[in-house]
Each structure stands twice: as structure tokens, then as C-alpha cells.
Amino acid sequence: MKPSARLPLFTIGMIAINVFAVCVAVIQFLDIYDSLENSRLNYTEAAHGLDIIGDMQYQTQEARRTLLYALATDDSNLQVMHADQSRAADAEVAGLLDQYEGLMAGVREGAAVEKLSQDWARFLILRDELITTMLEGDARTAVARDQKEGVPAFNAVRMDLEMMKSLLKQNAGELLERAGSFQHALLRMAFLLGTLAVIAGVSVVMVQSRSKVDTLRASEARLKEDFERVRAEEHAIAELLSAVLRAATEYSIIGTDPDGFISVFNRGAQLLLGYEGEEVLEVFKPDAFHDPVEIAARAAVLGMAPGFDVLVAAAREGEAETREWTYVRKDGSRVPVTVTVTAMRDPEGVLLGFIAIAADISARLHADAELRELHEKLLLTSRQAGMAEVATGVLHNVGNVLNSVNVSGNLINERLRASKVADLARVARFIDEHRADFAGFVTRDPRGVMIPELVSRVSAALLAERDALVSEVECVTKNIGHIKEIVSMQQSFARMGGHVEMKSVESLIEDAVQINSASLTRHHIKIVKEYEPVPDVLIDTHKVLQILVNLIRNAKQALESTDPEARRIVLRIARKGDKIIVIQVKDTGMGIEPGNLKHIFSQGFTTKKNGHGFGLHSGALAAQEMGGTLRADSPGPGKGAVFTLEIPVTLPPPVTGLRNAGDTVSEPALAA
């Protein structure tokens, strides 16, 4: 229940009812008052009416009396005078009747007035005739007629007036009575109004007091709720505090006054330092628990005398200071700790003391030591793993080169098998057989005649053979040199250094193409060169060569499944600013799935049937070792791929743009 919300409605309702009642009562009161006033007015009118009737009685009597006077004389002068008087009274009566009718218009005496008017008119007619008769001199007739008709006619008028009078009196009596009853009603209404006012007042007071009580109850309930809540909160806080304190057994908390004397020494501190609270409280300063040597060293750094102030120097400045210290326990043993010291201040900023919260870090230090050891072990393991990786790389690269060597070996083998040396041996045998008659044999024998030509052809063939073999052997030598370089690179890697020399980037690419030339030729792959002229740079040639050989071979493999006419590899050299050389190997081959792009440099990742997932991985590593990057891009499967090697070098400023791409298409050099 909400009294405060219900109360105004109740109050408003009560007030509305009271106002309504008072309004009704007031209207009623006014009505009655109006009626009373009307009654009074009517009564006044009735009284006035009675006056008029009185006057009419007098004037009718006068008219009658003067007529009688006239009848009683013979003197024409008197007769005329009385007749005039009678007429004058008659005129008065007519005026009074008008007045009376105006006053009593619409009241129930109307009928009586009507009757009076008729009777009076009848009397007047009679009177006029009597006057005429009398004035004509026939007084006797006139008197006789008056006795016979005049008296009853006038009595009728008198009765009418009496009737009107009594009716009016009755009416006035009723009006008076009604006015009295209205007065009573008014009194009752006044009493009712008064009572209503009292009831309204009382009910308002009741409502107010009730609302006060309700409000009081509501606020009491709220206070109770608040109190309960505050108690609950206090309880919760106490719980929290005790939980914190329990948790604080893991931490040593030492509080001091501004001078440094210990005022708080919690359970954690007791456990850590081996002192009981009463041993230290207000006796020691916290520096007593510290290694004096550390205190002295810190004091020297801060430029102050050793002591408590060394510990709180930063805290005094308003900073919380956390520092590693060594606590000396009561039993003399030492324990490494981190101590956080803060100043305690009241809201006005007045220093209340300091608080030092210390945590035993011996376990952490132990863990650190273990971690360090583990790290070393890991380091060793990773070194071994790295060596294995390096070995795999070396073998891979050596394998690649050996492939070329093998091709060259096979070529040499085939050449040697098809060698013209056998022809030369046959010529030598002929010469040996005809050693005695060599001149004759050469001139007469038809075979001998062919010998000089044969010798000449064989020698030419042998020369060609020699050239081809020399070329192949050079290739082999180069490849072997490359292998040596790979091996020495590995050695240099072991020494954390590469084989860096001044070299033309172009020639490096040419070497890489050369290494792969046999298979490029075999697969009818065109090489497009788009070389921006760059000067010779200081570069790790073997790493670059290893990367490029790999990239070109990958490109070649990517093109194997495509239309032989469309197989192309674009090789680009460009410079990016003054310090980066960019080498791109772009093919029109099978492309790379977007999902594979991010794994392509991971060790062991391959999409090739016989792949090891090592070439690109080692290439990326090599690029990384040079401080550069190797990046792969592909618009998608079937749309080719671009591998971009960026190597930081020292370059002079760029001179021109790209050498034209289209006009440098050439066949790769073929081994003869």
C-alpha cells in the first residue's frame, strides 16, 4: 500500500463531495430566500390591495351617499352638485379599480374583481338613470326605483368588495404563513449549511490527519527498509573486510604513524616476519625489518641518511612506491619481498601515516630461476631444431642444384655416348693397319682416300663436342660452386653472417634462370624480363639466388599444367625508394587459392604432389634474415601468381623508369 499516492485522490474526492453539497445547499438557500422575498413582496402587495379595497369601499359608499343626498332634495343646484360628487367618487372608484387590477394582475382574485366591475357598472348605470329621473323632477319615481334596484345593486358591490377583502386577507395569511415556512426552511438550510461546513472541516481535518498518519507510516516503513539495507550493506562490507583481511594473510601490511612507529601489524606481517603484534607496535619502525645494507645503498642513491625516511621518501611526495627489498626475519633468515609504500592522508590532505604492503617473492624468484633454466633449455632445443631446419634447407637447396647437375651429367653422358671419338679411333686403326703403305693407302685405297676428309669432319665434330661438353661442365662447375656456396652459406649462417658481396641484381636473376634453364626450355616457358636499371648492390648473393631459383622453379611447376603457348614468367627488377630493391617473379600459371595464401610460407605446407613444403618457407626465412620480405599474391586459382622479394640495400638515387617490358622478351640461354 502506498498511502501517499492514494491520499490526494481521497482528499480530492472528499473536497469535491463537500463542495458539491455546499453548492447545492447554497442554491437551495438562494431559491428559498428568493421565494421568501417573493412572498414578502406579495404580502406587501396584498396589504396594499387591502388598502385599495378600503378606499374603494369608501368611494363606492360616497357615490351612493351623494346619490342619496341628491334624491333627498328638490333643489336642482344641490342635486347637480351631489350628482357631480357621486360621479367624482365614481371616477375615484374607476381609478382604484385600475390600480387594483394592475396590482393584482394574474392573481386568483381576478374573478372577484371582474364581478365587482360588473356589479359596479350596473350600479352606475342605475345611478345615472336615477340622477336623470331625479333631475327631470320625478324624485318620487327615482327614490322608489332606488329602493327597489339601487339598494340591491349597491349591496352586490359591497358584497363583492367584502369578498375581495376576505380573499385578499386569506391570501395574505397564506403568504405570511408561506413566508414563515420559508423562514423556517431558510433557518434549516442555514443549519444544514453550517453542519455541512462543520462536516467538511472535520473530514478535511480527518483526511489530513489520516494522510499524516499514512505518510508517517510510509516514512517509517521506508526508514525501516533503509535501515535494513544499511545493515545488510554494513554486514556485506564487514564480510568483505574480513575476506580482505583473510586474504591479507598472504600480504604483510604494516602501518605507521607519520613518524614511522608501527601502528598496524597484520597477520600476514606476523607470519612473514615472525614477530607478534605487541612486540613491534609503537616500538619499531619498519626499517628494522630491512637489510641494513640495502637501506644504506638506497640512502646513498637518495642522498639521505639511512633510516625510516629512505622507505617513505617517494610516498611523502604523494607517489606510491613499489620496490624489491630483503626482509630480515626475527630468526635472522632473509626473505625477498616487494614492498609498496603509500602515504595515508585525511580528506584535507593531512598526513596520517604510511602503509607498507609487502609480498613474499621468494617463490616468484624461484619460479623465475626455473623459467630461466627452461628458457636456456628451450634455447638449446630450438638451436638444435634450427640446425635441423637449416640442414633441411641446405639439403633442399643442394638437391635443387644437384638436379641441374644431374641434368648436366646426363647431357654429358649422352654427348659422350654419341661422341665422334669412336670415328676417330676407327681412322686411327686404319692408319695403324696401313702404317707401312700409308701414303699408298691414302692415295689408292678408296677408304684411305676418305681418311683426310673423315679426319677433318671428326675433328670438327669433336671440337663441337668439346665446346658443348665444356659448356655443360662449366654449368656443372657453376652448380657445384653454388652447392659450395649453399654449404658455406650454412656455415656462415652458423656464424650468424651471410655471404655479402657487391653484385648486379640482374646477373643474380640471370644465374637463377640459368640454373633452371634446362627445365624451362623443356617446358617451353618464355621468360619476360622487365628490369629497371639498378646499380650493383651489396647483397647476400647466395640467399637471393636460393630464393630466386626456388621462385622460378615454382613458377615453372605452376605453368606445367597450362597451355604451352601461354606459358610465361615475368621477371621484374624495380626499386622502392633509395633503400629497397624489389624483385618480382610473376607467372601465368595455376594460381593460388585465397585460403592457401596465408599458409604458403609455413614450413611443411605444400600443394605439390612431391613437395616438402620447405622451399618457400626457407625462402621467406632467408628474406627475413636479410631484413627483407617475401610476399605472395594471386588473383585466384587459374589466374597466375606474383611473388615479390623486397630486400633492403644501399642504393644511389634512382635514375630512370622501367626498361620497356615488351622489347626484352628473349629465350633463356640454352646449353649448347
Place this chain on the structure above:
Amino acid sequence: MDRLFIIFAFASMWAAGSPLTRAEEALAVVVNKANGVENLTLPELRKLCLGESNRWDGGKRVTVVLRDPGQEERAAVLRQVYGMSEDELARHFPQGESSKRMQFAPKKLSTAGGVQRFIFNVPGAIGFVRVSEVASSVKTVRVNGCSPGDADYPLKLAAR
């Protein structure tokens, strides 16, 4: 002194002149307004006054109203209409209950106002009033076809 004299002189002139003025004034014959008669010849008037014709055309009784004996208007009427003296008139309308003519003897009223009030009250009444005193409550009748202002009008106070 001079002023007193002038006032006296004027008063004397007024006192001397007024009989002359009065003597010439016409005497109007007046009837009740309800009476239809417009003109009467002097003989007709005489008959009415003597009670010889005592009903009007409508049947109303004729009542003649004169002034009191000794008054100028009465004397003028006696002389010019009745042609009688007071005694002759008294003899013409003898006193007594048996006298039938007595009913029609002229009424005597002391003022012109009284005469006219009487005529006002009695529909068949006829009377004589100086022209200057005629009220609106009565009707003036021509005599011999002449109105009281006309030169030939027969009834005048001055006619001696």
C-alpha cells in the same frame, strides 16, 4: 397721487363700459351632447320652454333649465323666448300635485356651470348660457339657423 388717480380713472372706465359689453352678448341655447337636434326656430324653442312640446324626436322628455329669478340670463329668456313676466310664468306652471304641467316647469339653477352640469346629467335637458360661458360638456344649437356669433342671432342679453 397721480398714480392713484390713473387707477381710479381706469376702474371707472371698466365699471362704465362693462354693462355695454354684457348687454350685447349672445345667449347660447345648449342641449345634452346625446341630443340629435341641431337647429331650432324661435317658436319651436318657445313651445319647448312652455312645455307645449315635451318630448324630443327620440322620445326623451324635455327638461328646461333656467337661471334663478332675478338673474340676467333668466330675464333675457323670459323676455325673448317666453314673452312672459315672472308672474305670468308662475301662473303658466301652477304649483300642486294635481298640476300636470308642473312636471315640465323649468328648473332653476344659480350658475351657468350648474345649468351645464344639469344638461350633462339629463339627456333631454335644454338651457341657456352666455356664449362666453359655454363649456365643452354641452352642445350649442342654432336658433333660426343662426349661430350665437351671427348678427341675426335672436337671443341676446342686450335686447331690452
